[in-house]
Amino acid sequence: MMQIEWDDKKCTSPRDCRKCLDACPEGVFMIYPRDGRKPGKVAGDWAIMPVFLTQCTACKICEEICPQNALTVSVES
Amino acid sequence: MCEFCIEHGQGTKWYLQTKNYAEELLNEERKRYITDFYERFEEMAADGLAAMDKLVPADLAVPKVGRSPIAEGMKQQHFGQVIPLEDVEKILDFTTSITRVHCVCRSLLHGVYDDRYCFNVATFKSDFWPKGVWEQWPDYSKGIEILTVEEAKKEFQKLDRNGLVHSVWHYNAPFIAAICNCAPTDCLGFRMMERGQRPFFKAEYVAAIDIEQCNGCRDCVKICPFGAIAYSPASQKCTIHQLQCFGCGLCRGVCALDAITLLDRNAIPVLAKEW
Numbered sequence A: 001m002m003q004i005e006w007d008d009k010k011c012t013s014p015r016d017c018r019k020c021l022d023a024c025p026e027g028v029f030m031i032y033p034r035d036g037r038k039p040g041k042v043a044g045d046w047a048i049m050p051v052f053l054t055q056c057t058a059c060k061i062c063e064e065i066c067p068q069n070a071l072t073v074s075v076e077s
Numbered sequence B: 001m002c003e004f005c006i007e008h009g010q011g012t013k014w015y016l017q018t019k020n021y022a023e024e025l026l027n028e029e030r031k032r033y034i035t036d037f038y039e040r041f042e043e044m045a046a047d048g049l050a051a052m053d054k055l056v057p058a059d060l061a062v063p064k065v066g067r068s069p070i071a072e073g074m075k076q077q078h079f080g081q082v083i084p085l086e087d088v089e090k091i092l093d094f095t096t097s098i099t100r101v102h103c104v105c106r107s108l109l110h111g112v113y114d115d116r117y118c119f120n121v122a123t124f125k126s127d128f129w130p131k132g133v134w135e136q137w138p139d140y141s142k143g144i145e146i147l148t149v150e151e152a153k154k155e156f157q158k159l160d161r162n163g164l165v166h167s168v169w170h171y172n173a174p175f176i177a178a179i180c181n182c183a184p185t186d187c188l189g190f191r192m193m194e195r196g197q198r199p200f201f202k203a204e205y206v207a208a209i210d211i212e213q214c215n216g217c218r219d220c221v222k223i224c225p226f227g228a229i230a231y232s233p234a235s236q237k238c239t240i241h242q243l244q245c246f247g248c249g250l251c252r253g254v255c256a257l258d259a260i261t262l263l264d265r266n267a268i269p270v271l272a273k274e275w
């Protein structure tokens, strides 16, 4: 299985960018509110998470498209 | 008949039974389940996907309904069935409240919060469903719309032409409360098929092409979300692979020559066992 590192210091507004979510041909990523969803509140602090990792081919399309260089794909030996 | 029709429909289509939409079913336990479902949707999805990764690859080779403990467990919790446009319309005719809401799968997979592909239906007025549930979370409740039956029918016709598969969903069997409009890349239910799981039944129908009518234009091939239609350069006609067809009826909607009809799945011996 591949490994994907997501750097939250570089990816500061995933809700506005969303490029990795739309570009990955295998639909590997999801986006979620890191602190959960609280009644009456707009969710803040969004995070990108690779969930369909078993399907990642390590094509690195996500790495290339990410405007913040926040993603690093590595092939597990 | 799919197993829900036998269990919850007395041998007729379970999703056309008004008793499966009844207010009495919305007890405290279900209310808790529904609230939890939307509040913790991302968490549950991530946990579920991680659990699927632990399954033996050989078990996942062919996506079959209820193949694993995960899809099997969902039959009780949250499970659906593909239905064609005419059956959507039959349901809309007996509901008294139709609310078009944001789609939680699209928000999770594409980060979009204004794609309202889910229609919450009810046969009763309630402060809890769907208004009370959605209003708890402003991210979700933004832009929810109340529709009349006629308005909802028009929207479904548009969605049909745009290649969205309609399906009914229950929240703890057999309480049905939503009709979804899904696409393979955008819906977690579809995406589970990539891991050999399927949390919904095929439709009670299967599509067939009358080759005497077909001119081989291939419009049907373009719209089929399940890759079930093949064009033969030899015959210059299309045919539908019956084991791959989910009976959604989208191909029929785009065929300008009316060459496609939906047949009763239950009347075809091999397909009657194919859910």
Ligand code: SF4
Pocket (backbone or CB within 6 Å): A004, A023, A024, A025, A026, A027, A028, A029, A055, A056, A057, A058, A059, A060, A061, A062, A063, A073
């Ligand atoms: S490497 Fe390719 S398959 Fe893997 S997550 Fe990135 S875009 Fe998707």
Ligand code: SF4
Pocket (backbone or CB within 6 Å): A006, A010, A011, A012, A013, A014, A015, A017, A018, A019, A020, A021, A048, A065, A066, A067, A068, A069, A070, A071
């Ligand atoms: S493409 Fe990069 S910056 Fe954009 S959401 Fe994905 S990880 Fe964040």
Ligand code: SF4
Pocket (backbone or CB within 6 Å): B103, B104, B105, B106, B117, B118, B179, B180, B181, B182, B183, B186, B187, B188, B189
């Ligand atoms: S099942 Fe379909 S319409 Fe319903 S939330 Fe998921 S993708 Fe959206």
Ligand code: SF4
Pocket (backbone or CB within 6 Å): B209, B213, B214, B215, B216, B217, B218, B219, B220, B221, B237, B238, B254, B255, B256, B257, B258, B259, B260
């Ligand atoms: S859309 Fe109709 S006419 Fe065109 S290929 Fe399909 S069945 Fe034939």
Ligand code: SF4
Pocket (backbone or CB within 6 Å): B206, B207, B223, B224, B225, B226, B227, B228, B229, B240, B244, B245, B246, B247, B248, B249, B250, B251, B252
């Ligand atoms: S061939 Fe079957 S699955 Fe494909 S669009 Fe037609 S009815 Fe739907």
